Amino acid sequence: MDIKRKDFIISDTPALCQACESRHRGVCGALSSDQLLQLSRHSHRRVVPPGTELVGESTRINSYSNIISGVVKLSKMMADGRQQIVGLQFAPDFLGRPFRKENGVSAEAATEVTICTFPRTVIERMIGEMPELEHQLLEQTLNELDEARNWMLTLGRKTAAEKVASFLLLIATHAFPENERDSVEFELPMSRMDIADFLGLTMETVSRQLTKLRGEGIIRITSNRHVEVPDISRLSDRAGF
Amino acid sequence: MDIKRKDFIISDTPALCQACESRHRGVCGALSSDQLLQLSRHSHRRVVPPGTELVGESTRINSYSNIISGVVKLSKMMADGRQQIVGLQFAPDFLGRPFRKENGVSAEAATEVTICTFPRTVIERMIGEMPELEHQLLEQTLNELDEARNWMLTLGRKTAAEKVASFLLLIATHAFPENERDSVEFELPMSRMDIADFLGLTMETVSRQLTKLRGEGIIRITSNRHVEVPDISRLSDRAGF
DNA sequence: CGACGCCTTGAACGATGTCAACGTGCGTGG
DNA sequence: CCACGCACGTTGACATCGTTCAAGGCGTCG
Numbered sequence: 001m002d003i004k005r006k007d008f009i010i011s012d013t014p015a016l017c018q019a020c021e022s023r024h025r026g027v028c029g030a031l032s033s034d035q036l037l038q039l040s041r042h043s044h045r046r047v048v049p050p051g052t053e054l055v056g057e058s059t060r061i062n063s064y065s066n067i068i069s070g071v072v073k074l075s076k077m078m079a080d081g082r083q084q085i086v087g088l089q090f091a092p093d094f095l096g097r098p099f100r101k102e103n104g105v106s107a108e109a110a111t112e113v114t115i116c117t118f119p120r121t122v123i124e125r126m127i128g129e130m131p132e133l134e135h136q137l138l139e140q141t142l143n144e145l146d147e148a149r150n151w152m153l154t155l156g157r158k159t160a161a162e163k164v165a166s167f168l169l170l171i172a173t174h175a176f177p178e179n180e181r182d183s184v185e186f187e188l189p190m191s192r193m194d195i196a197d198f199l200g201l202t203m204e205t206v207s208r209q210l211t212k213l214r215g216e217g218i219i220r221i222t223s224n225r226h227v228e229v230p231d232i233s234r235l236s237d238r239a240g241f
Numbered sequence: 242m243d244i245k246r247k248d249f250i251i252s253d254t255p256a257l258c259q260a261c262e263s264r265h266r267g268v269c270g271a272l273s274s275d276q277l278l279q280l281s282r283h284s285h286r287r288v289v290p291p292g293t294e295l296v297g298e299s300t301r302i303n304s305y306s307n308i309i310s311g312v313v314k315l316s317k318m319m320a321d322g323r324q325q326i327v328g329l330q331f332a333p334d335f336l337g338r339p340f341r342k343e344n345g346v347s348a349e350a351a352t353e354v355t356i357c358t359f360p361r362t363v364i365e366r367m368i369g370e371m372p373e374l375e376h377q378l379l380e381q382t383l384n385e386l387d388e389a390r391n392w393m394l395t396l397g398r399k400t401a402a403e404k405v406a407s408f409l410l411l412i413a414t415h416a417f418p419e420n421e422r423d424s425v426e427f428e429l430p431m432s433r434m435d436i437a438d439f440l441g442l443t444m445e446t447v448s449r450q451l452t453k454l455r456g457e458g459i460i461r462i463t464s465n466r467h468v469e470v471p472d473i474s475r476l477s478d479r480a481g482f
Numbered sequence: 483c484g485a486c487g488c489c490t491t492g493a494a495c496g497a498t499g500t501c502a503a504c505g506t507g508c509g510t511g512g
Numbered sequence: 513c514c515a516c517g518c519a520c521g522t523t524g525a526c527a528t529c530g531t532t533c534a535a536g537g538c539g540t541c542g
Contacts, residue, residue: 076394078481084397086390097383104387131372138379142338145382146345148389149327153317155396156325156441160498192521200397202499207522224507224521240319401530433489446530448490465489465539 014040020116022066026092027140030132039126043118048109054095055107062120064096070113071189074105075197085198087148088189090174094140096120098127110190155200158240163199164209165238168219172229185228192224213238255281261357263307267333268381271373280367284359289350295336296348303361305337311354312430315346316438326439328389329430331415335381337361339368351431396441399481404440405450406479409460413470426469433465454479 013023013033017040022028028036045068048054054072055061067089074087086105089095095115097103127134154166173179175186188195196203213219218235220228229235254264254274258281263269269277286309289295295313296302308330315328327346330336336356338344368374395407414420416427429436437444454460459476461469470476 074390076390078394078398080481082398082481084394086393099380100383105390131375134372134375134379138375138382139340141379141382141386142341145386145389148386148393149315149317149346152327152389152393152396153319153325155393157319157323203521204500204523205498208498211522240321443531444489445491445532449530452490 013037016040016043016045016116020066020068020092022068022092022094022116024092026066027094027133027136028066028092030130030136031126035126035130039118039122042122043116045114045116047112047114050109050111050113052109052113053106054109054113054115055103055105057104057106058102060101061096061103063117064094064098064120064123065115065117067091067093067095068114068116071110072107072113073110073190073194073198074107076105083197084200085194087144087151088170088174088198094137098124098137110194160199160201160205161209161212161238162240163201164195164206164213165218165235166240167195167199168213168227168229169232169235169239172232172235182232183228183230184232185226188225188227254278257281257284257286257357261307261309261333263309263333263335263357265333267307268335268374268377269307269333271371271377272367276367276371280359280363283363284357286355286357288353288355291350291352291354293350293354294347295350295354295356296344296346298345298347299343301342302337302344304358305335305339305361305364306356306358308332308334308336309355309357312351313348313354314351314431314435314439315348317346324438325441326435328385328392329411329415329439335378339365339378351435401440401442401446402450402453402479403481404442405436405447406454406459406476407481408436408440409454409468409470410473410476410480412468413473413476423473424469424471425473426467429466429468 014037017023017028017036020028023031023036028039031039054065057077069091072089072093072095073085074089075083075085077083088110089107095107127137154163158166171188172184172186176184190198192203192206196206199206210219210221213235214221218229218231218238220230222228255278258264258269258277261269264272264277269280272280295306298318310332313330313334313336314326315330316324316326318324329351330348336348368378395404399407412429413425413427417425431439433444433447437447440447451460451462454476455462459470459472459479461471463469
């Protein structure tokens with residue numbers, strides 16, 4: 001069946017939502033067409049450049065968003081400026097902490113990011129009315145918890161070499177979720193400094209480890225951001241698995 | 242009103258649950274007396290010694306528990322034996338990962354632990370019937386996520402001295418949740434080796450940093466496990482705040 | 483008393499951080 | 513178009529922190 005034709009038939013789905021990944025994999029997957037419509041009346045899309053602060057570390061939360069495209073980094077900072085990135089979010093993740101006034105992390109666009117934003121009150125009302133939506137949030141939160149704990153192992157117990165390999169692997173798997181192949185190439189969504197802040201290292205150490213992996217033929221770096229991995233299993237070995 | 246008398250009036254609350262902290266602060270707080278009764282028919286209490294494995298890293302989950310007393314450590318291990326503790330759980334935390342077949346972490350009793358265990362099927366059915374219970378789980382999961390991300394900052398960016406101070410502070414605040422005083426004393430719930438695995442350090446480094454804090458008069462260590470903190474704010478300074 | 487588990491202490495080593503110089507790509511303004 | 517400055521990344525030399533390896537202390541239990 002022609003896709004356009006099908007979209008015409010279910011035309012009560014808001015136009016904006018029709019092409020949106022969140023409608024299937026994200027939290028919006030829990031909503032009916034009617035509910036999507038209701039929500040979409042209060043939502044608006046934004047495209048923001050890299051570096052934009054989306055949520056401050058101790059600002060009140062008055063809106064939530066779905067990530068439509070791009071990468072968002074969640075980070076914490078110490079008084080003296082030391083910084084740690086505590087998570088990356090990709091489409092179609094839900095951005096924001098339901099039922100929390102403060103969230104304790106700041107969210108910043110790592111790449112150019114497209115988000116779909118709704119006011120806090122609307123979401124919280126809908127959660128109250130729809131157990132399924134809350135279930136969806138619990139699922140995502142559990143996933144984030146798993147990822148956080150995996151990363152704790154990386155931060156606490158892996159060497160610099162293993163950390164950098166782990167990072168490349170993380171990006172590779174997010175760039176190609178269902179990948180079966182052994183060779184991939186992708187763009188790094190962030191700078192060397194950001195990678196360092198994610199891995200608990202310095203920029204210099206990250207750079208040296210990348211150079212080492214390049215020297216060993218495990219990766220190729222064409223531009224600063226573009227990485228090719230001819231054999232993922234060799235990279236995986238370096239990550240400590 | 243006399244407490245015993247009050248308990249008598251709501252005597253449809255199962256006897257085991259009456260004195261249980263989970264009934265108020267934990268997930269059971271979401272349940273009515275009837276539901277508690279229903280759940281308690283399928284639950285049983287266990288007291289296990291330190292070191293008991295409660296959940297294996299890749300074992301299927303067939304039961305859930307509430308922690309009644311004691312401390313449970315959640316950890317991950319690499320193939321070569323390197324280990325990282327990724328979280329500590331205290332009463333009245335809920336132990337187990339709803340809707341996950343595997344959980345990716347192993348849970349082990351750090352101290353002597355009392356738990357109240359229910360079969361998976363019962364819990365999952367009750368969650369389906371009671372949105373409030375799922376909400377309770379979401380709240381706890383969000384709390385665990387916050388703690389995990391805080392600890393990521395500790396693992397990635399703090400010095401050994403700051404890590405050890407942070408750990409002592411964590412235990413102190415859990416031992417005295419609503420504490421306003423500036424002086425506390427408590428028992429460490431785990432060995433130097435465990436502390437090292439929690440902080441991403443070696444046992445030796447932990448020991449040296451404790452000795453240093455003792456030398457500076459910030460803590461006193463009477464037995465190996467017993468710690469006194471005369472002035473919490475001084476300890477807090479050392480934790481990097 | 484001796485053996486054992488747990489912890490502390492010391493000395494040497496090594497991985498990662500620090501500091502500084504240099505390279506590279508890119509946009510801007512002459 | 514070139515020269516320049518700037519942001520970002522790489523590389524080198526050296527310093528430092530935390531690990532490693534080894535010895536010894538301390539309390540507990542046989």
